[in-house]
Amino acid sequence: MALIKTGCPIWTHEQWFGSLFPANTVKEQSLGTYARHFNSVEGNTSFYHIPDKKTIRRWAEQVPNDFCFTFKFHRSISHDKKLLNIKDDLHLVLKRMALLEDKLGCLILQLPASFNPSQLGTLTHFIQLLPKNFRYAIEVRHLGFFDKSDNEKAFNQLLLENNINRVIMDTRALFACPANGDKVIEDAHRKKPRVPTNVIATSDTPLVRFVGHPVIQTNKPFYTPWIHKTKQWLDEGKSPYLFFHMANTVDAPWLAEAFFNDFKQLYPDTLIPSIILPKTHNNQLDFFGA
Template sequence: MSRPESDLPFFLGCPVWNCPHWAGQIYPPRTPRSDWLNWYTRTFNTVEGNSTFYALPTIETSKRWADEAANGFRFSFKFPRTVSHELALHKTDREAAAFFDCLRPLADADRLGPTFLQLGPSFGPDRFDVLERFLRRLPTEWSWALELRHADWFDESVHERRVDDLLRSMQIDKVLFDSRPLYQSPPDDHIEAVSQTRKPRTPIRQTVTGRSPMLRIVGRNRPAMADAFFDEWAPTVAQWIRDGLCPYVFTHAPDDTRAPELARRFAARMAIEMPELTFDIASPPMPPRQMSLLDE
């Protein structure tokens, strides 16, 4: 069942679409789980599909996702960890092919955004040749993005220039990861404390190597704490849009409950930066009783 396209002039979403605490934010209260994706795609126009990092869906499930998503919606799935971390891009033909089979129904339905390869912190420039061979074997009809975490990829010298040049030559986007909002102060709660032990602190870059710059930004469970960093990023994302690029922005929170509010705050900041464009994000309808109370 297709839905109208989003009016957002860029792609904005969360790391998941299936959080049970989003009733009233994304889904009307008491919405069955089977309808959560459909409702999510009425609100945001992309999702960072982290689930494929841990397990692949069946092809039938991928077809169902494609059918449930709104017109213009794009899934941006992560490569399985067997490919990126366990095998570290070595002898991955079977695992990669299985992943591509899952993506194909989404691509055929025009629901596939950039698929991103997140490499672990131990995968450094000494394995550049392995990375290049892997990237050159990717299907050229699809869009790809790469996230690097080893510190030597950010040397502002030979290694960084080399990988940036490779990505530009192949029109593969470089994932830009910003965890500064998460680490700006000690954690406020246990969930933030755990998140601060897990999220990397890679150097900040605004490097564009393809047509769809991808920003992943990690906020706090008090969403307003990310506002100063949104102030920094909004002019950059606006310039990407003005340059004819197609940015993807994903807002993370230690507690997924807060991710939609972070995304809405980012959209509101973009509306200030580009008042000539529309950055409205839909809200789910309220139950009849709540609506009648507002009318009283």
């Protein structure tokens, strides 16, 4: 069984029918079809809506036993209440996610950019409320957590002491692409955090969110260091989570495929996910009209 868990930020997209999925795939079966290619997903749906029991059980039934969902805490906890007075919200989220049993990977707490180092005590209290039988990852976006100061050291130490992942966000490839009036790229530049890529494993399941350049081939120099780092983590006995994003989301599966193809070339004897996809419907080389 591959120790790497990998996937995309969603498991279905209307443009995947006829490309990633067979054209006759029923929408309700798209999760099961997605799970033939990937063994995890960064489920953003729970950030906006806490799924009901029936939905969660249906999801769990559609994927194989080695598949792990990686869901986010609901925004009411992280953004609306800013980790204060959230015991009831937290109890509900954890109770629902527990229904996934062994198919639950990490739970991600994505904090807003306004959450700053002065609120580290609030985060510490929140962590104390978390049961130990789940894996967690925390993503920060305030630059005060990236400045190599005592604030950043205190944050990293808090995560290390509690075996919680610091989400590693790599948006360098995305921001290497000028928008040039492209609305999709402009929107991605506006929404994705432009923060330093801080490579640190604060738990045994390091979690990377790689946001790619729209031309898949252009990503190679950006993701190749992650191949070497992932191999190092595997050699250290860690089990990394790698999630691949694109500005348009549509091409994210093929970015993941390119990454693992190159991984296999560099480390042919390493057990990694085998991702073999249909050819993408986009001509990546013609993105700029070349």
